[in-house]
Amino acid sequence: MWAFTGTSIHRNYWDTDAHLFDDRSAGRDLGFGPWQDISMKVNGPVLTDLSHNFSQAWDLEKPWYNRWFGYESLQAERNTLPVPGVATRAAHSVAQVCRTQPQDKETSILEHYLKAIGNATDYVYMENQYFRYPDFAKRLGDIASTRKARGVPGDLHLFVVTNTPDSKTASATTYEMLQALGQEQLMPQVQRDLSESLSEYQEQIERLNNSANAHSSPFANLNRLKSIERLQDKIQALRDQGVSTQVEERMRDQQPDDIPGLAEHIDENDDKPFQLSDIPGLKVVIATLATSDPAPGSPPPTRLSSEAEAILNAPRLKARYKHIYVHSKLLLVDDVYTLLSSANINIRSMHSDSELGIAQPNPELAKSLREKLWGMHAGEVKSSSVGNYLLWNKMMKINWRAKNKGYPLASHLQRFWDVVTPYSPDFTVD
Template sequence: MTTDYSKEVIQLTPKAHKSTALTMDWFARKALYPPRAGIQVTPLINGEHAFGAVYDAIRGAQKSIEIISWGFDPAMCFKPDSDRIGELLDVQGRHGVKTRVLIWKNPLANFVENTIIGDGLAGSGGTAMGSGVARASAASDKDLKYRQTLEFQRTYYQDELAKLYAAQRQVDGAGKPPQPPNPARERELQAMLADIEAQLNGEGGYNTLKGSGGPKYSPQDEQYTREWFNRLHDGRMQNVEFRTRDFSTEVPLNAIMRGPQVVQEKGRLATLYRLIKGEAPDVNFAHMLALTFFASHHQKMVLVDYEDTANAVGFVMGHNMHRNYWDTSAHLYDDKAARRSPGFGPWQDLSMKVQGPVLHDLNHNFSTAWDRETFWIKKWFTDGLRDQREAIKPDNFKAAGSTMAQICRTQPQEGAETSILELYHKALGNVRNYAYFENQYFRYPAFAKQLRELAAAYIAKGRDKDLYVFVVTNNPNKRGFSSTTYATLQELGQEQLMPQAQRTLTEDMLRKRSQLAYLEANPHTDPYVQRAQLNRAEILKREITELEKKGVTPEVEQRLGGLKAKDIPELGKPKSNDGEEPKPYTLKDIPGLKVVIATLTACTPDPGSTLSEGQQAYFRDIYVHSKLLVVDDVFSLLSSANINARSLHTDSELGLAAPDAELAKHWREELWKLHAGESFNDDKGSCDGLENFIKWNKVMDENWKNKNKNEPLITHLTRFWDVETPYAKAID
């Protein structure tokens, strides 16, 4: 159960304490774990650094390795050209190192996205559907051969295009004159290259329902994952124990059989009850059911050699142990050049290495979850992992650094802890200069509303400085995610950056206006029918008012009314080559609040490059999977939690919060340099909100133009602009 830490009293002794410093409150009061001092935090930006650090820690382990993750691929290489992680765990086990791996598994969800590559539906090695093909049989390589064919065709057409330009440019050795331009052939070759690029970018990833669930372009890994789980579950792997977990449905007899710990466990029905009681704002009942019955265990952490308190190390991660999470900070367009597995990436993600007393809390989180999944008969005859380690206290860990930090969670199973949500609200309430969100999703309107109201409160108190909100996220690209994203952007005056969603709302508005006009112009002579018409008219008026509240203004109706879905992508493209064209959106000016919403994009040639004759740039989205909040160069929160109702209320999540100025500034400076090319400080060394706001907008505007002209970007930072997602009620 959570503890209310606001009740703690700190006694100050004048002779022992020469000075004190009072700060704003940055820690969660209702959390299972208290703030702890003496913590060392090492930021790990992107997979090359994160997985590299985890690999080194696992390779150096002497006693134990504990892993919690949403997904696991035993054939993944944490370092290019290194051992597969499954091989490394196997080797460490044969050397006496005890490994425990705990991964979320839901049979229904696995049909959509296989979280455990090669485990099979029943754990016997295979895909999400079942055991797959027989043991030791060769996996198909047809996908790999098809990709190699596409790559060969790309090289051929690139060479043909180069020959075409060379023939037009100069006289050859035989004295032939330059050939005349051939625009038809040029367009044909460029169209072929664009089609090949689209196919290469659209293919790849993991097999979901065939083979072992392994990567499409690696037959060897597909076979390895299946065999790894066969050996594991047959008991042919020493000291490596693998368990899966999911949420339960409360059944009293089942709880009693599974042991004393589970009697107090909260399951799906308890979560649904909390949502019905109004814990999550603006969530309809269908959304509640989806959140409850498809809740996932989304935590990611690694703990190495916990028993050796002098050398123990932990990781709080955003990265899952799937190969698509591996990338370098360069985010190169081409997978091969980036050393990524073919068909995966580019990918932006963040993790951290932690040392010090906070490892006690990481162990408690792991041990409690591990014991919960112990076979119920075994629970009655052996001590659980938590009991075995009860003698190790926080004081056994020496101070490793100067940071004070708190482990925070969303954990519906244990007292419905929502300390990550509490920390977000608290940190956003403390903003004095800027808030930076780097998150996979940006779908929680309450946070945006809080910032808007905070800016208004500052103005009311006479403040004349703006607050700055910087966001790096992804386009929703799925209708089930659109309404919450749209509502969040609307709170910040940015809803016109989702024109496809606005087009859907506009269609609805025009339809309702037409129905209302007809009813008002054609009253029925029968009084009973007329009464029904009047009732229907009142409903339509209320629905029209709701649509107006969602930003469907007369200007939007005029601009988007009558457009088809296929017309929306054309809005942002230039109509001519002459002069500056007006932007296809209008952002609202919220008093006291300056907002910029961005995405990340890779290109080839690389950002900052110049094109050779006849060459054009190609673009790929960089998938943002990070879950970071930074406030005022003072506070940072890195977790596994997305900014949506699922992560903040119903999934299990894990994070670390720290009011540490050096750490917060490091996150801001390194990430903004990576994304925008620069990060500006004022004369006091703190974030210059205005200069960075100007810089971001300048970069995004320049990249908007370059992308429309098929020229390389200047950096990866691009403006959020979702021309794909229609408006629909969220289910995430």
């Protein structure tokens, strides 16, 4: 029997490992694909638990008046079937069903994430549609710092493959998650908004200071000082959100339409429009996926001679690019632990939506998934987390430069870089 977790069974969401720019054989409607997703085939006694979960959910959706017609619940019917043994000689792996079930106050998917992250000694890999639960980032940072303080050798590594919000609304929690990992400068539109707010507060303080009058009443002076204090608190909050004096200087006079052009500011001298912070004991790499035409790994498009281009007034041929939409919901830890679920890394999936997952402490499964996926995304897999961390950063730098030159990508891996999403703590897509 098959159990699909988080996967949409529709031709528009079908794709191959190659993630071609325009895969005509897929038969997708216009606007769909490429698409990255993961399914799992499940056999054995764990199917009893999956069946129980399905039956329970089915019965909850049945109208109450079905009782008038003698409807017997699906759960009651399935309970009459023989139950397989908890373990068999042919068992390949131990598995546990975990859920987010708000009506039962169950958040076992969240508990699995927290425990798995807390037990990490080498790497954590998150491949997920969203990356919007700051508590995970803070927990990783705290654990890494504690390890470093206790003299534990080596660093923890966090590898992330996700989508950028690229939303005209807002994504406050994505920014908070990146900031907890020292990666907040990868959302420059948000930092521009925050820097603009900081400048406004500073200007208000200056006006209040200039309005000081020796002839003002004590009550008016007290109100002025309290207003300045409130503004100073707001400025400090923005400093705490990553708006350093360097960021403030870089974003000064930047307009929203200027931000996308920052991606062009990287050259052979490694100048780049962001500066990432180091978390003690934690190495972080946050990626998205893309494909190109010609396909990744292809040579650059053949150019005409400069004379022919001038005579024909022909533009230089450039590669084309598409985002690969990440729909997966996978967590891997240390080549030991695997959790595949329908849960996104956001507040809704961890607390309020009904979600289902299967967790397995299976080294063979975890290692094979990591090697398969990292090979697909980066083009190769190194033998250590340190080696893969260096490889991912190298590939993302190569692909950043390739896009600026109009060349095909070297692999599907590219750095998370959101130049669209603004900041709003009150109205957010999360």
